[in-house]
Amino acid sequence: MSCEPWQCAEIAATKKANPISKPEVVVAMIKRAAHPILIVGSNATDRWLEGKQLIEYIIEFARVSKIPVVATAHMVGEFLKRGYEPAGFMSAMDIGNRLVDPNWQGLDGKGHPDLALFIGLPYYMESLILSGLKHFAPDLKTITLDNLYHAHASWSFPNATLEEWANNLKVMTLKFKEEGGQ
Amino acid sequence: MTTKNVHVKIGEMTTQAGLIKNLEFSIGKIVDESWTEPMGPTPMPSLTTLRDWDMKLLNKYKPFYMPDCDLCCLCTFGKCDLTAGKRGACGLDIAAQSSRIVLLACSIGAATHTAHARHLVEHLIEKYGRRYPLDVGGLNVKVEAPVTRLVTGIKPETLGDLADVLDYCETQITHCLSAAHTGQEGNNIDFESKAFHAGRIDQVGMEIADIAQISAYDFPKADPEAPLIEMGVGTVDTSKPVIMCIGHNVVPSVEIIDYMKDSKLEGKLEVVGLCCTAFDNTRYYNRAKIVGPISWQLRFIRSGFADVVVLDEQCIRTDAYLEAERVKAPVIAASEKNCLGFKNRTNDPADEIVADLVNGKVPGVLILDPEKVGEVAVKVAMKIAPLRRKYQNLPSVEEIVALAKTCRQCNMCQRSCPQDLKIPAALKAAAEGNLTLLTELYEYCVGCGRCEEACPIKLQIHSFIVKAGERCMLEEKNYCRAGRGAVQDIEIRNVGSPIVLGEIPGILAVVGCANYPKGGKDVYDICREFALRRYIVVTSGCAAMSAGSYKNEEGKTLYEEFPGEFAAGGVLNVGSCVANSHIAGAAIKVANIFAKRSLRGNYEEIADYIHNRVGAVGLAWGAFSQKAASIAAGFWSLGIPVLVGPHGTKYRRMLLGRADKPENWEVYDARTGDKVNVGPAPEHLFQTVETKEEAMVAIAKLCIRPNDTWKGRSIKLSHYIDLHKRYYGIIPPDIHLFVRTLADVPMTMKDEIIRILEAKGWKETIIPDPTLLPRMVRKKKE
Numbered sequence: 001m002s003c004e005p006w007q008c009a010e011i012a013a014t015k016k017a018n019p020i021s022k023p024e025v026v027v028a029m030i031k032r033a034a035h036p037i038l039i040v041g042s043n044a045t046d047r048w049l050e051g052k053q054l055i056e057y058i059i060e061f062a063r064v065s066k067i068p069v070v071a072t073a074h075m076v077g078e079f080l081k082r083g084y085e086p087a088g089f090m091s092a093m094d095i096g097n098r099l100v101d102p103n104w105q106g107l108d109g110k111g112h113p114d115l116a117l118f119i120g121l122p123y124y125m126e127s128l129i130l131s132g133l134k135h136f137a138p139d140l141k142t143i144t145l146d147n148l149y150h151a152h153a154s155w156s157f158p159n160a161t162l163e164e165w166a167n168n169l170k171v172m173t174l175k176f177k178e179e180g181g182q
Numbered sequence: 183m184t185t186k187n188v189h190v191k192i193g194e195m196t197t198q199a200g201l202i203k204n205l206e207f208s209i210g211k212i213v214d215e216s217w218t219e220p221m222g223p224t225p226m227p228s229l230t231t232l233r234d235w236d237m238k239l240l241n242k243y244k245p246f247y248m249p250d251c252d253l254c255c256l257c258t259f260g261k262c263d264l265t266a267g268k269r270g271a272c273g274l275d276i277a278a279q280s281s282r283i284v285l286l287a288c289s290i291g292a293a294t295h296t297a298h299a300r301h302l303v304e305h306l307i308e309k310y311g312r313r314y315p316l317d318v319g320g321l322n323v324k325v326e327a328p329v330t331r332l333v334t335g336i337k338p339e340t341l342g343d344l345a346d347v348l349d350y351c352e353t354q355i356t357h358c359l360s361a362a363h364t365g366q367e368g369n370n371i372d373f374e375s376k377a378f379h380a381g382r383i384d385q386v387g388m389e390i391a392d393i394a395q396i397s398a399y400d401f402p403k404a405d406p407e408a409p410l411i412e413m414g415v416g417t418v419d420t421s422k423p424v425i426m427c428i429g430h431n432v433v434p435s436v437e438i439i440d441y442m443k444d445s446k447l448e449g450k451l452e453v454v455g456l457c458c459t460a461f462d463n464t465r466y467y468n469r470a471k472i473v474g475p476i477s478w479q480l481r482f483i484r485s486g487f488a489d490v491v492v493l494d495e496q497c498i499r500t501d502a503y504l505e506a507e508r509v510k511a512p513v514i515a516a517s518e519k520n521c522l523g524f525k526n527r528t529n530d531p532a533d534e535i536v537a538d539l540v541n542g543k544v545p546g547v548l549i550l551d552p553e554k555v556g557e558v559a560v561k562v563a564m565k566i567a568p569l570r571r572k573y574q575n576l577p578s579v580e581e582i583v584a585l586a587k588t589c590r591q592c593n594m595c596q597r598s599c600p601q602d603l604k605i606p607a608a609l610k611a612a613a614e615g616n617l618t619l620l621t622e623l624y625e626y627c628v629g630c631g632r633c634e635e636a637c638p639i640k641l642q643i644h645s646f647i648v649k650a651g652e653r654c655m656l657e658e659k660n661y662c663r664a665g666r667g668a669v670q671d672i673e674i675r676n677v678g679s680p681i682v683l684g685e686i687p688g689i690l691a692v693v694g695c696a697n698y699p700k701g702g703k704d705v706y707d708i709c710r711e712f713a714l715r716r717y718i719v720v721t722s723g724c725a726a727m728s729a730g731s732y733k734n735e736e737g738k739t740l741y742e743e744f745p746g747e748f749a750a751g752g753v754l755n756v757g758s759c760v761a762n763s764h765i766a767g768a769a770i771k772v773a774n775i776f777a778k779r780s781l782r783g784n785y786e787e788i789a790d791y792i793h794n795r796v797g798a799v800g801l802a803w804g805a806f807s808q809k810a811a812s813i814a815a816g817f818w819s820l821g822i823p824v825l826v827g828p829h830g831t832k833y834r835r836m837l838l839g840r841a842d843k844p845e846n847w848e849v850y851d852a853r854t855g856d857k858v859n860v861g862p863a864p865e866h867l868f869q870t871v872e873t874k875e876e877a878m879v880a881i882a883k884l885c886i887r888p889n890d891t892w893k894g895r896s897i898k899l900s901h902y903i904d905l906h907k908r909y910y911g912i913i914p915p916d917i918h919l920f921v922r923t924l925a926d927v928p929m930t931m932k933d934e935i936i937r938i939l940e941a942k943g944w945k946e947t948i949i950p951d952p953t954l955l956p957r958m959v960r961k962k963k964e
Contacts, residue, residue: 008597013252015265042873074875077911097246097838128248128831135276
């Protein structure tokens with residue numbers, strides 16, 4: 001597993017994502033967060049892991065972790081088709097723009113998110129949004145749950161195979177199942 | 183409009199006053215005031231003339247920055263790390279640096295179009311004279327240059343007038359660029375305002391370029407029935423000598439076509455083009471052919487079809503000459519901007535140059551005389567075609583299988599691919615003799631060639647994809663309507679009212695380059711969806727080619743299926759990149775011809791009118807260039823929202839409204855001076871959308887304007903709701919923000935929407951006469 005940006009040119013300068021050594025670390029960080037959100041992009045239906053669409057893993061994870069989900073692009077329809085209602089949906093640009101606004105009080109109006117998790121956006125889009133958050137949302141921690149290293153996140157999994165990715169998602173889901181969600 | 187550089191010399195003259203001897207005087211300009219329209223407040227704006235207007239828009243649509251790079255390395259103080267609030271040695275922070283890059287991109291774009299215009303105008307003046315009259319559409323187009331009139335206050339009538347307008351553009355672009363120097367502008371919003379200014383100038387530069395070439399080369403003149411042009415690799419008769427022209431500046435291509443005709447070789451060779459030169463070739467000569475958008479360069483050259491490659495300017499692969507050399511196709515560089523290291527042979531006899539190219543003595547030449555380019559290109563093509571025998575640089579299927587076996591599966595190709603295409607898996611399958619996965623990549627590949635650059639064992643991966651997709655490529659036989667140029671005044675009269683009142687749900691301009699996330703089919707699908715919904719769909723540039731590259735169930739391309747009029751349900755191709763100015767021009771003409779607003783030097787009022795009334799939205803699904811950035815900036819400045827596809831994120835700055843902040847959506851009611859909340863209409867000024875489905879919903883929503891009548895709003899909402907339900911599975915949760923009175927609610931959805939309105943605590947508001955400009959209020963408050 002490597003901590004080089006998946007798309008070779010998407011490099012960062014002095015502030016690079018800390019690698020996540022094991023998925024349990026993410027669970028602990030989510031539990032510590034007061035207002036986490038999970039942002040899910042359009043690759044959620046394009047990626048298949050062990051014969052299952054990524055969105056199925058995400059729904060399972062979101063249900064047990066109880067993290068509010070923001071669906072980008074047209075993903076809300078895909079969630080609804082599968083019987084899961086996300087907490088909100090908006091374009092990837094809109095959620096990024098709200099996250100850099102310290103006065104935004106989150107989807108439920110109860111407080112600005114302190115942890116934003118990303119999964120399933122096109123790599124370059126996610127990379128740039130994470131860059132925007134790194135620069136303009138200094139109090140926000142970001143984590144990418146993708147299997148591709150994102151240098152602009154606060155925390156990122158290293159580049160990993162689809163099998164490893166599926167395993168990471170399963171471990172996190174199981175951990176929340178065992179210990180309860182947010 | 184004006185006469186420039188009048189020079190009077192009197193040797194000796196006897197008058198009643200006395201004898202005049204050796205009197206000599208010059209006058210820079212004589213202003214001809216036969217144009218009766220009064221001059222508006224902002225002719226020839228400087229960097230700051232329209233700053234207040236820009237600030238109004240930038241306050242409503244604040245920048246959201248996504249820095250592509252944490253560093254600044256533009257001066258020797260640097261590199262400076264600007265991460266998370268740090269300022270560089272010059273004092274600039276990352277917000278200002280990001281907007282500075284936007285300004286640089288827009289200035290480069292504006293300079294490119296304007297330099298193109300300058301070259302065209304100077305060449306045409308040399309050929310036809312300064313007094314050559316402009317004719318954009320005969321009696322059908324009285325407002326021949328709406329952008330120029332609006333920005334500069336000048337009504338150009340001759341080629342010479344265009345040259346004067348360009349003087350102004352060049353000055354402004356220089357100022358814009360200078361603001362990006364270290365230690366100049368320091369505020370991000372002021373950088374943004376200057377980027378808007380570059381966009382305004384860019385629109386003028388584009389308009390000048392296109393009306394010059396329309397007039398002098400007799401391109402289709404605002405013609406809704408401009409001819410259908412053959413398009414696609416499969417339309418090229420490769421048994422004939424083929425001259426391929428790549429770029430944007432048609433001047434050398436015109437000379438090629440003229441020489442071919444004069445030499446009675448018409449029909450004996452093929453003149454084909456890539457990118458905007460292709461469009462302009464076909465506007466000049468309807469038997470020229472369009473190969474495809476700019477990203478087709480590698481596939482066409484490597485396939486060996488071109489016997490001569492002529493490179494003019496803009497968006498050309500800078501290694502195209504090396505690629506051509508590999509297939510033994512001589513190259514003629516025909517632009518000062520793009521000399522490619524070739525020896526300048528402009529002053530050599532044509533036949534000497536021809537001999538050197540045909541004999542392979544030199545791989546290419548620089549020729550800066552377009553007429554000579556024409557002669558040399560035709561002669562070389564005729565002589566070299568039998569020798570080359572379409573020598574190509576593509577491997578055979580057997581070679582691909584053998585080479586794929588050497589792949590190390592290191593993933594560097596995929597990691598370098600902007601589309602993240604699964605190339606390693608395709609190569610693994612190819613190694614086992616199965617080319618299906620490689621073939622599937624053909625549609626999605628943007629032809630950048632980065633996979634090959636990254637491959638540690640130098641596999642020609644792009645060539646593998648092209649070979650695997652060869653059958654698809656050779657079957658590409660489509661039609662594109664030749665660029666029609668401007669929109670007629672009569673067309674504006676016919677649609678002005680339904681556009682402004684909202685009964686034509688919107689104008690969708692699908693423009694820009696071919697850096698698509700999932701192939702060109704998305705462009706076709708989007709155009710067709712909105713044409714069927716009776717929006718006015720306008721196309722230009724590479725997007726116009728992609729729109730015509732797919733067929734409906736009856737085998738008809740978009741341009742065969744829909745009429746080419748600027749009318750509900752029309753699909754019209756205005757032409758090449760520089761023809762984008764006609765799209766802005768159409769919006770401006772709605773304000774002028776339909777609403778009788780004065781254009782001349784009256785930018786702010788007209789932009790305010792368009793922003794609040796004309797439901798137009800631009801979509802640059804595959805935008806990649808700095809020119810695309812400046813084109814977008816011209817639309818932002820007019821208050822017209824622009825969407826870009828996912829790769830557009832890399833422009834690193836969006837201009838986003840906040841629907842959740844009601845205070846952002848107030849306008850003045852010009853009738854009373856009251857402030858009225860009109861909801862987020864349009865919600866954003868510049869936004870990346872991630873998928874085709876998201877684009878469709880966003881387009882319908884962004885066409886909503888404060889001025890819509892209840893009937894118009896009801897029509898617009900029915901499209902928004904329908905698309906939202908189709909792609910998002912539910913009724914839009916923000917629908918209450920767009921309903922002003924119950925009459926706005928589409929009849930067929932009344933019960934459902936009224937329930938939502940009640941749940942949201944909705945209250946009825948008035949439909950104002952909207953403006954962002956206090957000076958436009960007719961009745962002042964006591």
